[in-house]
Amino acid sequence: xxxxxxxxxxxxxxxxxxxxxxxxxxxxxxxxxxxxxxxxxxxxxxxxxxxxxxxxxxxxxxxxxxxxxxxxxxxxxxxxxxxxxxxxxxxxxxxxxxxxxxxxxxxxxxxxxxxxxxxxxxxxxxxxxxxxxxxxxxxxxxxxxxxxxxxxxxxxxxxxxxxxxxxxxxxxxxxxxxxxxxxxxxxxxxxxxxxxxxxxxxxxxxxxxxxxxxxxxxxxxxxxxxxxxxxxxxxxxxxxxxxxxxxxxxxxxxxxxxxxxxxxxxxxxxxxxxxxxxxxxxxx
Amino acid sequence: xxxxxxxxxxxxxxxxxxxxxxxxxxxxxxxxxxxxxxxxxxxxxxxxxxxxxxxxxxxxxxxxxxxxxxxxxxxxxxxxxxxxxxxxxxxxxxxxxxxxxxxxxxxxxxxxxxxxxxxxxxxxxxxxxxxxxxxxxxxxxxxxxxxxxxxxxxxxxxxxxxxxxxxxxxxxxxxxxxxxxxxxxxxxxxxxxxxxxxxxxxxxxxxxxxxxxxxxxxxxxxxxxxxxxxxxxxxxxxxxxxxxxxxxxxxxxxxxxxxxxxxxxxxxxxxxxxxxxxxxxxxx
Numbered sequence: 001x002x003x004x005x006x007x008x009x010x011x012x013x014x015x016x017x018x019x020x021x022x023x024x025x026x027x028x029x030x031x032x033x034x035x036x037x038x039x040x041x042x043x044x045x046x047x048x049x050x051x052x053x054x055x056x057x058x059x060x061x062x063x064x065x066x067x068x069x070x071x072x073x074x075x076x077x078x079x080x081x082x083x084x085x086x087x088x089x090x091x092x093x094x095x096x097x098x099x100x101x102x103x104x105x106x107x108x109x110x111x112x113x114x115x116x117x118x119x120x121x122x123x124x125x126x127x128x129x130x131x132x133x134x135x136x137x138x139x140x141x142x143x144x145x146x147x148x149x150x151x152x153x154x155x156x157x158x159x160x161x162x163x164x165x166x167x168x169x170x171x172x173x174x175x176x177x178x179x180x181x182x183x184x185x186x187x188x189x190x191x192x193x194x195x196x197x198x199x200x201x202x203x204x205x206x207x208x209x210x211x212x213x214x215x216x217x218x219x220x221x222x223x224x225x226x227x228x229x230x231x232x233x234x235x236x237x238x239x240x241x242x243x244x245x246x247x248x249x250x251x252x253x254x255x256x257x258x259x260x261x262x263x264x265x266x267x268x269x270x271x272x273x274x275x276x277x278x279x280x281x282x283x284x
Numbered sequence: 285x286x287x288x289x290x291x292x293x294x295x296x297x298x299x300x301x302x303x304x305x306x307x308x309x310x311x312x313x314x315x316x317x318x319x320x321x322x323x324x325x326x327x328x329x330x331x332x333x334x335x336x337x338x339x340x341x342x343x344x345x346x347x348x349x350x351x352x353x354x355x356x357x358x359x360x361x362x363x364x365x366x367x368x369x370x371x372x373x374x375x376x377x378x379x380x381x382x383x384x385x386x387x388x389x390x391x392x393x394x395x396x397x398x399x400x401x402x403x404x405x406x407x408x409x410x411x412x413x414x415x416x417x418x419x420x421x422x423x424x425x426x427x428x429x430x431x432x433x434x435x436x437x438x439x440x441x442x443x444x445x446x447x448x449x450x451x452x453x454x455x456x457x458x459x460x461x462x463x464x465x466x467x468x469x470x471x472x473x474x475x476x477x478x479x480x481x482x483x484x485x486x487x488x489x490x491x492x493x494x495x496x497x498x499x500x501x502x503x504x505x506x507x508x509x510x511x512x513x514x515x516x517x518x519x520x521x522x523x524x525x526x527x528x529x530x531x532x533x534x535x536x537x538x539x540x541x542x543x544x545x546x547x548x549x550x551x552x553x554x555x556x557x558x559x560x561x562x563x564x565x566x567x568x
Binding site (some may be wrong): 064089093097 | 362366369370373
């Protein structure tokens with residue numbers, strides 16, 4: 001109701017106890033194209049849908065390597081993502097230099113969470129407009145974390161962020177109990193199915209618009225002898241073999257109704273039409 | 285004075301550097317490079333350790349040997365590796381060898397007024413399609429004959445995957461050469477190399493020419509003989525020898541098959557290959 005009076009500064013609470021600027025920052029994440037993350041006992045993987053500005057343009061990069069054992073996928077403002085991923089790389093390298101061991105993944109995620117929180121409390125600074133799914137491996141096995149502009153980070157068995165991610169979450173909720181014992185190939189197949197749920201009616205996953213990030217031992221279709229399952233990004237021709245394992249698409253289910261009240265809405269309304277997929281320049 | 289008398293004023297000062305002995309050596313072949321160093325670390329007449337590596341792998345095809353003040357050497361290698369990691373993050377590929385050489389120059393010169401007390405030798409395989417310009421001494425030798433073997437030298441525009449060696453002084457002056465020795469026994473080893481690699485002060489038999497590039501087994505013998513001889517006559521050289529061999533992509537590994545105790549460091553059979561050969565040296 002009185003949203004406009006309490007949403008100019010990030011240091012002002014609303015009467016309901018909310019920080020609207022931080023919530024608006026989360027909207028930027030929801031504008032980005034979908035990203036899915038899931039893990040098994042041995043692997044953590046990320047799958048991302050790349051968006052392109054048009055036929056002549058290249059597809060936006062959605063995944064970044066942070067260190068041998070950590071990788072991220074982004075949704076939201078790519079410029080903010082670049083700054084934060086550079087910071088993560090500095091933290092990872094600095095930790096290796098100081099302590100002679102790879103940085104624990106939870107420590108790395110906490111470091112960007114703390115950094116993002118500062119921007120929600122200092123006057124004049126805007127929150128980061130990007131969310132991450134972070135996968136990594138340490139002595140406790142594979143991990144998956146979500147990072148959001150609010151400064152919250154949480155570990156998950158499976159998660160999705162970005163446009164129409166609720167559809168992916170529904171798929172993940174239905175199947176997540178089987179992920180623990182999946183092979184890498186089955187895990188990727190689940191991830192692709194989840195990612196497919198976020199597509200619009202006439203679109204499909206191709207080798208050009210899909211990226212897969214993996215951390216964990218080398219899979220059956222990978223012919224590179226990597227150093228003990230380092231984080232790697234698969235794009236283009238190498239992922240065709242995984243796309244082929246997908247089950248054919250069933251008849252489209254009912255569209256998911258957006259839950260939150262203050263949202264712009266994950267589904268594009270009838271007024272947006274074809275322009276919904278063409279993003280703001282900053283976003284992706 | 286130490287005996288308690290007072291002949292002249294005295295001053296104590298902290299000396300930030302110390303000499304840790306040892307010797308390093310690198311030789312470039314047509315399609316391979318060999319980079320070696322002994323493993324003894326000493327200070328004065330004492331041995332600090334019999335095994336302290338001085339030769340380090342930087343990338344799939346680059347090796348850096350450091351000699352002088354061990355603390356500076358070890359730290360310098362760590363910093364170079366960090367810069368290479370940033371390059372990998374930005375460009376998704378390894379830094380080419382000649383770029384690493386230039387990077388080392390700028391890193392060393394940045395400390396012009398408190399130098400790294402290190403003599404660096406960088407060796408490895410240069411990227412495809414580069415003209416192989418070599419130092420003046422080798423040029424003179426090349427022009428002395430007109431032979432089919434000369435194809436691998438200055439006149440060819442695409443010297444695919446050539447062996448290269450770059451040597452540096454402590455403040456970054458550098459040059460590409462066919463071979464270089466540095467360290468405690470430099471004055472014993474370099475003249476031997478000048479004679480055996482550059483064929484200085486040697487005339488070929490009438491009607492024949494000195495070979496442009498030596499085969500790998502010959503180079504390895506020269507390296508091992510250099511170190512065993514240096515060990516005989518120099519107290520700071522001994523204990524152990526580590527030889528890194530980098531082979532260009534596609535080059536046969538047949539010549540290494542007969543060598544015992546070979547360890548492979550390369551991760552892919554289709555790329556450039558890297559091996560380590562370890563041998564004992566006299567411990568006295």
